[in-house]
Amino acid sequence: MEGMTRWLWLPILLVLSGCSITMPSSPLPIRASTPADAVALPPEIVSEKQSVVRFSGLAPACFKWIEGTGFVYAPQRVVTAAHVVAGVTRSFSVTTDDGEAYPARVVAFDPDVDVAILYVPDLPAPPLHIADAPPGDAHLLGYSKGTEREVVRPIKIERYIEGESFDIYEKRKVTRSILELSGANMSPGLSGGPLIVPGGTVTGMFFAMATDAPNRGYALAAEEFLPITNGANDATRPISTQQCDK
Template sequence: MAMPADQKVADASLRSPDAMENSLMSKTRGSRRALLAMLVAALMVAGCMPVDHGGGRETRSSTVRTDEPSRDTTAAARSSVVKVRGVAPKCGAQRDRTGFVVAPHRVMTVAHGVAGAESVSVELGGTEHKAQVMSFDPSANVAILDVAELDATPLTFAESPAANGADARLLVDRDGSVAAAPVQIRETIELEGPDIYRSAIARREVYTFSGTVKSGDAGSPLIGLDGRVLGMAFGASIDDDDFGFALTAKEIASHIETAARDRPVGTGRCVS
């Protein structure tokens, strides 16, 4: 199976007023294939134009099975998924993203969702809780929040990577209700491109997956059928509305160590 040579990526909404485009090159290590991409550091949405695969390249079918396993292994995990709201008056923005509990009173989400925010909160089960940013990494696009009043069980990370073609679920908070959207892993790649500020080049290990990604899904956990975290969604193709991107568990696991910090950090400047 070959990766389309001109796939484009968005980790923010092209339909958002504060949307912006960043150019990057995504390279699949160990092969000659390269992926020309655009990162947009605001709201994440699905693609808005068809892909021209061209050249007779073979591509993995984007068909995703919608049949649920006999036992819903994601039910417990859903109660650990929250909506994250970053209010940034100086940026003229309020951004709603998704996050998930990774340690007691700690939530992981995407850094671009809280960039420049003066106040951050999370919502679980209709109740909003004040949050503080304890770690903010614009290169990895990962942030860790402290939510003192949050009582939710941390999710467990997978010990091994997902295989190509594996079924999984994207736990998304839409309209205050967490749903398990069926997705299928396409492959693992190394994605190179600018950080959320376009000030440095970052390299990330990323899953590509088949499945619909909508606005606000950035920060959603990618869950295996065993209920363990495979990664965190951060983007969607702007060339294919059935093509998403997630940082792998290996890529984001090291950030959990920062959950032990006891002092908040700054949220950086606005994404513009």
């Protein structure tokens, strides 16, 4: 992609919900905390609100009840970050902005790219359009852990980065196209949330925040998760979410 920077990410030790995980260049996978100053949803993307969902599930192998954000990309299909659903085996549901809950199951799981697809048979929410977009202004939508209120963060996409890092299990190196973000209060709990640019297009999926700079975060570029979403459009069979991430 034009304007992409080649950047070798250096691994450091981070703490993720009581477990250690090695991630690149200070990104911290998002899982916890509650934003205290959520802003109102901008009028230009108000129709997209109904397509951003929260989910919860039990990961018995690591004794955790996990919560996260995802968004509808195709009829009855939700995409989210794989590290959020890793280890989930039962009691899994998706809840829409109006408070309705729907049974869900994981039908695609990629620990390298950090993407998972959920099949939600009865989900009525309309799909969002995914496409690449140039750097510029965007909004991050999502739910914080333990809350039922959808929040929105004004975000600026600073640049595209071709980054080398580890998969969510710290077993192998992978190279991914990533968006470097700036903006206030990119709080934990928003992994899997969509980056929506003017016009309503999703151009990235939030998955990490910097440990050394509270106003810097990272999102997977659309080109990274589009092959996975496209490949799971008809998937209905549940698959393993493997073990909990480290």
